[in-house]
Amino acid sequence: MARPRRLPDLPELFLGLLSIGIAVVLTARIVSGTIHARSHIHDTISVTGSARKPISSDLVRWSVSVAGEAARPTVAARQLRAETRTLRVYLKGEGIPNEAITPSVVTSEQNVIQLPHHRRRVTYRVTQRLDISSRRIDVVERASTGVGGLIERGVRVSAEPLEYISTELTEAKLDTLGAATEDARRRAEILVNGLGGKLGPMRSTSLGVYQITPRDSTDVSDYGINDTSSREKDVNAVVTATFAVSR
Numbered sequence: 001m002a003r004p005r006r007l008p009d010l011p012e013l014f015l016g017l018l019s020i021g022i023a024v025v026l027t028a029r030i031v032s033g034t035i036h037a038r039s040h041i042h043d044t045i046s047v048t049g050s051a052r053k054p055i056s057s058d059l060v061r062w063s064v065s066v067a068g069e070a071a072r073p074t075v076a077a078r079q080l081r082a083e084t085r086t087l088r089v090y091l092k093g094e095g096i097p098n099e100a101i102t103p104s105v106v107t108s109e110q111n112v113i114q115l116p117h118h119r120r121r122v123t124y125r126v127t128q129r130l131d132i133s134s135r136r137i138d139v140v141e142r143a144s145t146g147v148g149g150l151i152e153r154g155v156r157v158s159a160e161p162l163e164y165i166s167t168e169l170t171e172a173k174l175d176t177l178g179a180a181t182e183d184a185r186r187r188a189e190i191l192v193n194g195l196g197g198k199l200g201p202m203r204s205t206s207l208g209v210y211q212i213t214p215r216d217s218t219d220v221s222d223y224g225i226n227d228t229s230s231r232e233k234d235v236n237a238v239v240t241a242t243f244a245v246s247r
Contacts, residue, residue: 043245049184057164073124094143104129163228176237184241200244208238
């Protein structure tokens with residue numbers, strides 16, 4: 001006959017259950033602390049910083065076109081030669097040397113004008129563009145204002161607006177990028193310190209499009225601005241940076 005099982009004494013049973021309970025509580029606290037710590041590791045803050053740098057153009061580009069028009073292409077070509085000679089003499093007199101002028105390919109087109117009684121008139125127009133590039137901006141500006149005088153003399157000339165270029169634009173972009181990033185860090189530090197936290201390393205950053213605008217302009221475009229109409233400009237950069245945050 002099997003011997004009956006004896007139940008453990010109550011004190012031993014109580015101690016065993018108590019030990020299990022303590023172990024469960026300690027394990028829960030450890031797991032909770034680990035999750036809490038990991039959540040702090042992934043705390044971040046994203047801040048936008050901006051910077052502006054003024055630059056001055058040191059190069060100007062200008063395109064001027066002359067044309068000849070006549071009933072025969074040979075006559076139109078001779079007119080073009082004469083008009084081009086007149087324009088070059090004018091530019092040289094204004095202080096623009098031949099070395100600063102690059103002539104483009106001569107183009108021609110036929111113009112047909114319909115007349116009454118099924119008649120028509122055909123003319124030929126021959127055109128050439130002269131591209132001017134110079135660091136003597138004041139000289140080119142002065143020359144551009146005198147084109148009207150050539151037109152009054154009967155010269156078939158047309159001029160494009162001046163284009164102002166800065167050869168230091170690439171360096172200015174890098175400078176504003178660094179300044180905008182530092183501005184984002186300063187803003188993040190102010191916000192995090194106000195919340196009683198500590199700013200950590202940068203996690204990521206993204207650069208917006210550059211806005212190269214006339215001096216003191218507030219114009220902004222989603223696709224960026226690259227102004228060439230103004231001699232004095234501002235280079236504007238915007239950076240969005242994400243930083244780690246600890247408590």
